[in-house]
Amino acid sequence: MTLRAVPRRFTPGEHPREPAIAARVGKLTPTRLSGWGRYPVVEAREVLSEDLERITHDVVLTRGLGRSYGDASLPPSSGHRVAGSILADRVLAFDPATGIVRAEAGCPLWRLNRLFLPRGFFTPVTPGTHYVTLGGMVAADVHGKSHHRDGSFGAHVTRLKLRVADGRVLECSDEEQRHLFRATLGGMGLTGHVLEVEFRLRRIPTPWIWQESERTPDLEATLDRLRASSREWPMTVCWADCLVTGPHAGRGLVIRGRWAAPDEAPATVPVFRRTVSLPPVFPSWFLQPWMVRAFNALNYAWHGPNVRRSVVHPENFFYPLDALRDWNRVYGPRGFTQYQCVLPSAGDPSRQRRFLSRLQDLRAPVFLCVIKDCGDEGKGMLSFPKPGVSYALDLPISASTQRLIDALNEFVVAEGGRVYLAKDAFTRAAHWRAMEPRLEAWNRVRRQWDPDGTLRSAQSVRLFGDAP
Amino acid sequence: MRVVLLGATRGMGRAVARTLAARGDRLFLLGRDAEELARSARDLEIVAGGGSAVEAAVCDLQRPETFAPALARAAEALDGFDAVVVTAGLFATQEQLEADTALRHDLLGVNFVATIQFCEEARRRLLAAGGGTLCVFSSVAGDRARKPVILYGAAKAGLSHYLEGLNHKFRSQGLRTVCVKPGFVRTGMTVGLKPPPFAADPDDVAPLVVAAIDRGRPEVYVPRIWRWIMLVIRNLPRSVMRRLSF
Numbered sequence: 001m002t003l004r005a006v007p008r009r010f011t012p013g014e015h016p017r018e019p020a021i022a023a024r025v026g027k028l029t030p031t032r033l034s035g036w037g038r039y040p041v042v043e044a045r046e047v048l049s050e051d052l053e054r055i056t057h058d059v060v061l062t063r064g065l066g067r068s069y070g071d072a073s074l075p076p077s078s079g080h081r082v083a084g085s086i087l088a089d090r091v092l093a094f095d096p097a098t099g100i101v102r103a104e105a106g107c108p109l110w111r112l113n114r115l116f117l118p119r120g121f122f123t124p125v126t127p128g129t130h131y132v133t134l135g136g137m138v139a140a141d142v143h144g145k146s147h148h149r150d151g152s153f154g155a156h157v158t159r160l161k162l163r164v165a166d167g168r169v170l171e172c173s174d175e176e177q178r179h180l181f182r183a184t185l186g187g188m189g190l191t192g193h194v195l196e197v198e199f200r201l202r203r204i205p206t207p208w209i210w211q212e213s214e215r216t217p218d219l220e221a222t223l224d225r226l227r228a229s230s231r232e233w234p235m236t237v238c239w240a241d242c243l244v245t246g247p248h249a250g251r252g253l254v255i256r257g258r259w260a261a262p263d264e265a266p267a268t269v270p271v272f273r274r275t276v277s278l279p280p281v282f283p284s285w286f287l288q289p290w291m292v293r294a295f296n297a298l299n300y301a302w303h304g305p306n307v308r309r310s311v312v313h314p315e316n317f318f319y320p321l322d323a324l325r326d327w328n329r330v331y332g333p334r335g336f337t338q339y340q341c342v343l344p345s346a347g348d349p350s351r352q353r354r355f356l357s358r359l360q361d362l363r364a365p366v367f368l369c370v371i372k373d374c375g376d377e378g379k380g381m382l383s384f385p386k387p388g389v390s391y392a393l394d395l396p397i398s399a400s401t402q403r404l405i406d407a408l409n410e411f412v413v414a415e416g417g418r419v420y421l422a423k424d425a426f427t428r429a430a431h432w433r434a435m436e437p438r439l440e441a442w443n444r445v446r447r448q449w450d451p452d453g454t455l456r457s458a459q460s461v462r463l464f465g466d467a468p
Numbered sequence: 469m470r471v472v473l474l475g476a477t478r479g480m481g482r483a484v485a486r487t488l489a490a491r492g493d494r495l496f497l498l499g500r501d502a503e504e505l506a507r508s509a510r511d512l513e514i515v516a517g518g519g520s521a522v523e524a525a526v527c528d529l530q531r532p533e534t535f536a537p538a539l540a541r542a543a544e545a546l547d548g549f550d551a552v553v554v555t556a557g558l559f560a561t562q563e564q565l566e567a568d569t570a571l572r573h574d575l576l577g578v579n580f581v582a583t584i585q586f587c588e589e590a591r592r593r594l595l596a597a598g599g600g601t602l603c604v605f606s607s608v609a610g611d612r613a614r615k616p617v618i619l620y621g622a623a624k625a626g627l628s629h630y631l632e633g634l635n636h637k638f639r640s641q642g643l644r645t646v647c648v649k650p651g652f653v654r655t656g657m658t659v660g661l662k663p664p665p666f667a668a669d670p671d672d673v674a675p676l677v678v679a680a681i682d683r684g685r686p687e688v689y690v691p692r693i694w695r696w697i698m699l700v701i702r703n704l705p706r707s708v709m710r711r712l713s714f
Contacts, residue, residue, distance in 0.1 A: 047659070048656060049656050050478045050482075050656050051481075088654070090508060091511050092507060092510050093510060093514075095519070115514065119517070
């Protein structure tokens with residue numbers, strides 16, 4: 001048998017072997033794209049392929065698992081196509097001597113964790129969910145519970161492979177195209193499509209976490225205990241109750257952890273848990289402040305006054321919310337946003353207390369509040385963390401959300417803080433410029449590599465003045 | 469187990485290969501793009517823990533002359549093999565296939581003629597070595613003719629038929645065939661199609677396929693629910709099938 005050679009027609013840049021897929025992608029029907037907050041929504045085409053290099057030819061943006069909360073992973077408007085990286089998930093190299101791993105940008109963090117945890121390696125920096133891609137971790141220059149010690153993810157990235165706006169594919173690092181490299185860490189995918197990521201994993205003594213938690217009666221105590229814990233512990237975070245008013249405002253649980261020593265931990269490798277998905281049945285009115293208040297009070301009371309100590313599963317420690325997939329559906333179709341800002345700790349000691357008062361004066365419906373003390377600013381030219389206290393506040397979308405965030409941004413600008421682009425959906429360009437003195441330097445690098453402003457997102461149109 | 473995989477650089481084949489590698493099976497990859505094969509081989513080596521090398525050879529369903537040498541290379545590298553898994557194939561929508569003669573020729577040729585030619589080559593080798601498992605991905609589309617997958621489904625129906633026949637004839641000689649019938653699985657192949665209810669991910673499907681290979685089950689629906697869905701669809705009367713649009 002021979003298959004007769006048949007002449008085929010291709011569009012330039014498409015893989016010549018796959019006319020069928022090329023044709024289908026061309027006619028791809030727009031789908032509803034949104035970030036984790038499910039607001040805003042853009043009807044647009046997302047092109048997916050294992051061959052990430054091919055599909056990043058003629059798109060304005062590459063997105064991963066869509067875990068940024070707002071509009072950072074969305075195209076400017078429905079006419080544009082974005083590339084989806086999630087099918088490009090291969091690990092390409094690993095050196096057990098140095099811990100350096102290289103993988104395609106769509107590789108999800110959970111895959112890396114599950115591959116390397118049993119072998120005694122873990123990422124030095126992880127965000128609060130493992131449903132993120134490496135490309136997304138680079139673009140947002142994510143930080144985690146270890147920020148006060150280890151900085152953000154970019155500090156551990158050794159090399160990147162990028163497709164820049166003119167179509168070239170190149171490698172960058174601290175030695176090669178250094179400015180491009182640093183502009184890409186935290187650059188929200190606007191300096192080039194991240195194709196491959198190389199970074200350093202860290203050796204861990206056991207695959208288990210030694211965790212302690214303690215209850216704190218008010219904001220002062222919460223921040224105090226958080227700071228004290230961070231002096232001795234590699235990983236700290238705090239859950240706080242911002243709905244309770246009066247003297248107990250800002251009470252919370254300070255959680256700290258470290259990798260367990262061999263004599264403390266079980267000899268076994270943790271069994272990776274199976275997750276359940278929250279069904280899409282919740283109406284927008286379902287989650288009400290009184291429910292969150294009750295939950296917060298219960299959570300606080302349940303903990304008890306003593307310090308709790310235990311050896312825990314690393315996925316329960318790092319990713320408590322991932323146990324319930326699609327938990328964002330609890331907010332219903334209205335969606336939610338996360339407002340995350342960092343306020344400097346130097347100078348005025350009353351700043352943190354005033355921030356909480358401001359939140360309560362504005363009657364902000366803070367359904368979840370996570371507080372973290374941040375260490376030094378990283379090398380990413382636009383990365384979020386800087387020395388101070390970071391607040392991550394989950395807020396359901398309502399008619400007053402824009403007003404609320406404007407008011408909070410006024411406060412943050414006046415106090416010398418800034419907001420986190422990976423979470424943002426509402427900040428106005430003027431506020432953003434006022435918060436970000438590094439913007440001009442970053443813009444210069446961006447324009448050098450993309451003079452025509454090809455790469456852009458709904459967020460960059462909103463904040464950086466890009467063409468829609 | 470020593471397994472040869474055709475089409476494991478992508479989609480469900482990628483997930484099956486990872487499942488096999490994670491439990492320590494030795495793999496040999498066949499595919500049409502040498503660079504892609506090398507990248508997937510590195511990934512699988514790391515999944516396997518870096519112990520043994522995963523080798524690969526170019527084998528293209530559109531170039532039948534590559535079949536025998538590629539399988540010979542695999543046999544040499546693995547010192548014989550116990551199973552061959554075929555996940556390679558083309559997909560296009562009914563509209564595209566109706567409109568495009570060349571595409572229709574390619575798809576029917578690859579999914580039916582070329583796949584069976586490859587399987588014949590693999591079958592001969594497995595039987596010569598005393599038996600083994602031939603696992604081939606067909607589709608639920610081959611179970612009943614449906615309007616959106618008439619041409620694709622026709623090729624898959626032929627493939628399922630062939631595998632059933634092999635099972636009847638050669639099972640007693642030690643050849644175990646596994647005909648995998650996936651329902652809708654979200655892969656690069658189905659990008660742009662609207663996922664129906666019960667759509668699954670490759671990672672959900674892979675363990676079921678590996679279990680079927682281990683047990684030598686002649687036919688397996690993945691996810692399992694499709695067995696019952698197809699039972700219903702197979703028994704719908706013509707008058708109903710004419711009215712339905714799926």
